[in-house]
Amino acid sequence: MTELTVFYDAHCPFCVRCRDWLAAEPAHVPLRLVPADSAEAAARCGPLTGLGAHLVVADERGRFWMGAAAFVVCLWALKSFRGWAFALTHPWLRGVAAFAFDCLSASRGWLSLLVAGKRCEGACGRPPRAAYR
Amino acid sequence: MDTPSLLPIVYGVYAIASLVLTIVLARVLFRHGEVLLADVFADRPELAKAVNQLLVVGFYLVNFGYALFMLRGGHAHDAVTAIEALASKLGTLLLSLAAMHFVNLFFFHRMRRKARLADMPPPVREHGYLQGQAA
Numbered sequence: 001m002t003e004l005t006v007f008y009d010a011h012c013p014f015c016v017r018c019r020d021w022l023a024a025e026p027a028h029v030p031l032r033l034v035p036a037d038s039a040e041a042a043a044r045c046g047p048l049t050g051l052g053a054h055l056v057v058a059d060e061r062g063r064f065w066m067g068a069a070a071f072v073v074c075l076w077a078l079k080s081f082r083g084w085a086f087a088l089t090h091p092w093l094r095g096v097a098a099f100a101f102d103c104l105s106a107s108r109g110w111l112s113l114l115v116a117g118k119r120c121e122g123a124c125g126r127p128p129r130a131a132y133r
Numbered sequence: 134m135d136t137p138s139l140l141p142i143v144y145g146v147y148a149i150a151s152l153v154l155t156i157v158l159a160r161v162l163f164r165h166g167e168v169l170l171a172d173v174f175a176d177r178p179e180l181a182k183a184v185n186q187l188l189v190v191g192f193y194l195v196n197f198g199y200a201l202f203m204l205r206g207g208h209a210h211d212a213v214t215a216i217e218a219l220a221s222k223l224g225t226l227l228l229s230l231a232a233m234h235f236v237n238l239f240f241f242h243r244m245r246r247k248a249r250l251a252d253m254p255p256p257v258r259e260h261g262y263l264q265g266q267a268a
Contacts, residue, residue, distance in 0.1 A: 001254075028251065046264030062267055063259040076255045083247075089256040 003030050004077050005044065006070075007056040010035035012124055013116030014108050015055075026079045054105065068101035139209035143219045151200035151226055155193065158230060162237065163189045173244045188237065195233060200226055 006022065009015045019033050034040050036052035044058065045051050050066055057073045058064040065073045076085035088097035104111075112120040163185060170181040203226055207218035 042265070044263055044265045044267075048263065048265075058263055060267070062263040062265075064261060064263050065255075065257060066260050069257040069260065072257045073255050082250045082253075086250070086253070086256050 001029055001059045001061075003032060003060045004073065005032045005034055005058050006074060007034055007036040007041050007045065007051060007058070009052055009108070009124070010037065011121040012108050012112055013118045013120065014112040014114075017115050022074060022078075025081075027077050028079055028082060029077045031074075031077055067105065068098040071101040071104075072097075139212065139215035140207065140218075143207060143209050143215050143222075144204060146219055147204060147222050148200075150223055151196075151203075154226070154230065155196040155200065158234070159189050159192050159196075162192060162234070166237070166241065169241045169245065173241075173248045175248075192233065192237070196230060199229055 006019070008019050022031055023033055034044075036056065041051065045056070045064075048056070048064075050056070054067045055070040055074075056064055056066050057070040072085050072089055075081040075088070087093060109120045109124040112118060112124065166188060167181065167185050170185050171178060174181040174184070203222055207222065209215035209218050
C-alpha cells in the first residue's frame with residue numbers, strides 16, 4: 001500500500017477537526033484527505049452508498065473500508081496509533097470498538113456544536129451500521 | 134556463656150552467592166538478549182549492541198545495589214537461624230531478580246512488536262473495491 005485516500009464530510013465541523021488532526025500526525029502510509037462531495041470523490045468512488053454519511057478510506061488499488069473499519073484503517077496508517085488499530089480489532093474489543101466508532105459517527109451533529117460551536121451541515125444523521133468484516 | 138553470632142558467615146555466603154548469581158544472570162541476559170535485539174534493530178546492528186550493553190549495565194547496577202541493601206539484618210544465633218536468615222535473603226534476592234528478568238523480557242517483547250508493526254497489513258478486511266476510476 002503506497003497511499004490512502006480518506007473521504008470525509010467537509011460540511012461537518014467535527015470531521016474537519018479530525019481531518020486537521022489526521023493531517024498533522026506522522027504516518028506510515030501517506031494520507032490524502034478528500035471531501036466526500038468533491039468531484040474527485042465522485043470519480044474515484046462511483047456509485048457508493050454511504051459515502052459522506054460514513055467515513056470511507058480507499059487505497060491506491062481501489063480497495064475501500066467504510067464506517068468503523070475505516071476508522072481502524074486511519075489509526076493503522078498513523079505511526080503512533082498502529083498498535084491501537086490492532087488492539088481495537090482484537091476479538092475481545094472488536095464489538096465494543098465498532099460500536100464506539102459507530103456512535104462517534106452518529107454523534108457528529110452535537111460533537112460539531114461542542115468542538116467548533118457550529119451546526120453540522122453535512123449528512124450528520126444516524127448513519128446505517130457498517131460493522132467490521 | 135555468650136555464643137558467637139554466625140551473622141558474619143551468613144553475610145559472607147550471601148555476598149558471594151549474590152555476586153555469582155548476578156554475574157551469571159547478567160551474562161545469560163547479555164548473550165540471549167543480543168539475539169532478540171539484533172532482530173529488533175535488524176538494519177542497525179551497532180545500535181542493537183549498544184542497547185544490549187546499556188541494559189546489562191542497568192541490570193548490574195540495580196542488582197548489586199539491591200543485593201547490598203538486602204545484606205543487613207537477620208538473626209543467626211545458631212546454625213538453624215543462620216541458614217534461615219541466609220535462605221530468606223537469597224530468596225528475596227532471587228525473586229527480585231526474577232521480577233527484573235521478566236520486566237526485561239517484557240521490554241524486549243514490546244520492542245520487537247513495535248518493529249514488527251511497521252510492516253503489518255491493516256487488521257480489517259476491505260469492504261470491496263471502488264467502482265470508479267483508479268487514483
